[in-house]
Amino acid sequence: MSTSRRSLRYHCQLRQSAGERRAETHPLTWRFREDGALIGLEEYVEKDGYAAVREVLGNQSPQDVIATMKEANVRGRGGAGFSAGLKWSLTLQGGDLPRGYLVCNADEMEPGTFKDRLLLEQQPHLLIEGMILGAYANNSCFGYIFLRGEYIEAARALIQALNEARAAGWLGKNIAGSGFDFDIALHTGAGRYICGEETALISSLEGLRANPRTKPPFPGQSGAWGKPTVVNNVETLCNVPAVMRHGAEWYQGLSGGLSDDGGTKLYGVSGRVNRTGLWELPIGTSAAELLDRAGGIRDGRALKTWLPGGGSTGFLLPEHLELALDFDTIGEYGSRLGTGLLTVVTEEQSVVSLVRNLEAFFARESCGWCTPCRDGLPWTLKILQSLERGEGEQGDIELLEQLASDLGPGKTFCAHAPGAAMPLESSIRHFRAEFEAGIAHERRAAHEDPIPAGGV
Amino acid sequence: MNDTASFNAQSAIATDGDGFVLHEEDRDAILHERDHYEQPQAACIEALKIVQKRHGWVPDGAIPAIAGVLGIGVANVEGVATFYSLIFRQPVGRHVILVCDSSSCFLTGFDELRDAITAELGIDFGQTTADGRFTLLPVCCLGACDRGPALMIDDDTYGPVPPDAVAELLKEYA
Numbered sequence: 328m329s330t331s332r333r334s335l336r337y338h339c340q341l342r343q344s345a346g347e348r349r350a351e352t353h354p355l356t357w358r359f360r361e362d363g364a365l366i367g368l369e370e371y372v373e374k375d376g377y378a379a380v381r382e383v384l385g386n387q388s389p390q391d392v393i394a395t396m397k398e399a400n401v402r403g404r405g406g407a408g409f410s411a412g413l414k415w416s417l418t419l420q421g422g423d424l425p426r427g428y429l430v431c432n433a434d435e436m437e438p439g440t441f442k443d444r445l446l447l448e449q450q451p452h453l454l455i456e457g458m459i460l461g462a463y464a465n466n467s468c469f470g471y472i473f474l475r476g477e478y479i480e481a482a483r484a485l486i487q488a489l490n491e492a493r494a495a496g497w498l499g500k501n502i503a504g505s506g507f508d509f510d511i512a513l514h515t516g517a518g519r520y521i522c523g524e525e526t527a528l529i530s531s532l533e534g535l536r537a538n539p540r541t542k543p544p545f546p547g548q549s550g551a552w553g554k555p556t557v558v559n560n561v562e563t564l565c566n567v568p569a570v571m572r573h574g575a576e577w578y579q580g581l582s583g584g585l586s587d588d589g590g591t592k593l594y595g596v597s598g599r600v601n602r603t604g605l606w607e608l609p610i611g612t613s614a615a616e617l618l619d620r621a622g623g624i625r626d627g628r629a630l631k632t633w634l635p636g637g638g639s640t641g642f643l644l645p646e647h648l649e650l651a652l653d654f655d656t657i658g659e660y661g662s663r664l665g666t667g668l669l670t671v672v673t674e675e676q677s678v679v680s681l682v683r684n685l686e687a688f689f690a691r692e693s694c695g696w697c698t699p700c701r702d703g704l705p706w707t708l709k710i711l712q713s714l715e716r717g718e719g720e721q722g723d724i725e726l727l728e729q730l731a732s733d734l735g736p737g738k739t740f741c742a743h744a745p746g747a748a749m750p751l752e753s754s755i756r757h758f759r760a761e762f763e764a765g766i767a768h769e770r771r772a773a774h775e776d777p778i779p780a781g782g783v
Numbered sequence: 784m785n786d787t788a789s790f791n792a793q794s795a796i797a798t799d800g801d802g803f804v805l806h807e808e809d810r811d812a813i814l815h816e817r818d819h820y821e822q823p824q825a826a827c828i829e830a831l832k833i834v835q836k837r838h839g840w841v842p843d844g845a846i847p848a849i850a851g852v853l854g855i856g857v858a859n860v861e862g863v864a865t866f867y868s869l870i871f872r873q874p875v876g877r878h879v880i881l882v883c884d885s886s887s888c889f890l891t892g893f894d895e896l897r898d899a900i901t902a903e904l905g906i907d908f909g910q911t912t913a914d915g916r917f918t919l920l921p922v923c924c925l926g927a928c929d930r931g932p933a934l935m936i937d938d939d940t941y942g943p944v945p946p947d948a949v950a951e952l953l954k955e956y957a
Contacts, residue, residue, distance in 0.1 A: 337942045436923045439924065516869075518922075534824040597931065598891065670886055688885055
């Protein structure tokens, strides 16, 4: 391989030194090596790996595991923030019910998000261990890792780790002599952002078009092939081994006084900052601290606005930098924590252009199942394009606000359209003048006297 | 189910109008994938990827052939084949370039990178160079946001890719 290829090649790397990361405080990343190399089975086991599986299987009941997870309150790290323990407690099991599936959502495609990639590429055994514990708690007979097709390096790491785990008896029949059987297959996707939506993911896993499904029934009642199915994000599942090893109280204590939520979060920063990257920090850490760790804005510019956790979260302002980055706090300010990876927008960058870029993404990635999403997003995009070119007309902003409302929660099967509405609505709320600057002329006749539907 | 599937597989190969013949190895690989799931439809996406790996894309004749192997309807395969962005239903170049056009890359130089690539290759998104060497496509956030602007060529992810490094990088892919 030439120097050009080598020097440009992407490798995901944690920004924290080994000195800062300890088993008692950094459950997700304390084992990570300074050189960013893959942690194989031997090294993982040496560093306390699979200890939680050995401890739990056979010694605790599935209900005990669920109770501990509920108490720890590990909130879904894929962005929704729903308690994993609560989700598990709602999975149908027992009696003559069939055993179902545990699915890891590794379809990381949220704009601005690159955290699961790190966990998959460098420490796949932690995920496998978390999945074994999850399967035990939910009485799942089989697991799937739904990995996006573009994550080639992660696929290599997972295939190796699954083979190692199977050979060592951590997967398969009678795991660690406990009498519990469970195995995992890697399922790689073929593109489309919508596959990351829980029920669309199940459709895709079944080999169908990735259209979401109505809830209820929830996947825990009827998911893949009609069986009880649990879908959890990579980072969520990676928290399980430490919770089971050290207990719910310890996990809750990791965030100190920063947040009502427990544990750590794999936070990140992208955009025009000096040191982009990922850090594992107590949940509730502020964006100000993250920006500080990222070395501030490039070229001494000022911060204009930021997204707290991906393209489907609402814009926040510099005045919000001191807020605790947790689900409830960010939710109070018209946004969502989402994935917890900040996208930084600097003073000279256009909000209208960025929102146009985001809505183009959402329009392209709509699966087309629900009318507001399928038709509303391309319409939104067209208006934004005309405002960006400075060719907008009076009434466009009000129309965008109406669209943001019509795309909002409760009008579609899944959260794709509400996710698209959030940056749209919040950007107009915070930066109305930028949108107004794109208006060139008066309202045209089509607006004043629209042809009634069905008329001639 | 297995008997039906293998019967259909035989008939699909024998009767395919486009002259498409599913390679023996591919058929075995598809049948192997089928066993990972409760129902054969689930192996459909993987089957399309297996065919695409050999041919570079999914020719029309492959659709009924896959349906035959899996014992599912042709429309069930076609509907899936046209949904997923990484399943190619027309021929692509020897190398496929996926340029991330999502927000973080947009904020760190996507426009300039795209302009450099389209100028270098003389094609736009969705097109293939006349010599059949490259196909250029946009892609959802590649998860390389800390090093934008990012792109993939075949199985390799690169970032950040400065516009003036494009020509040199593309030379590596003959």
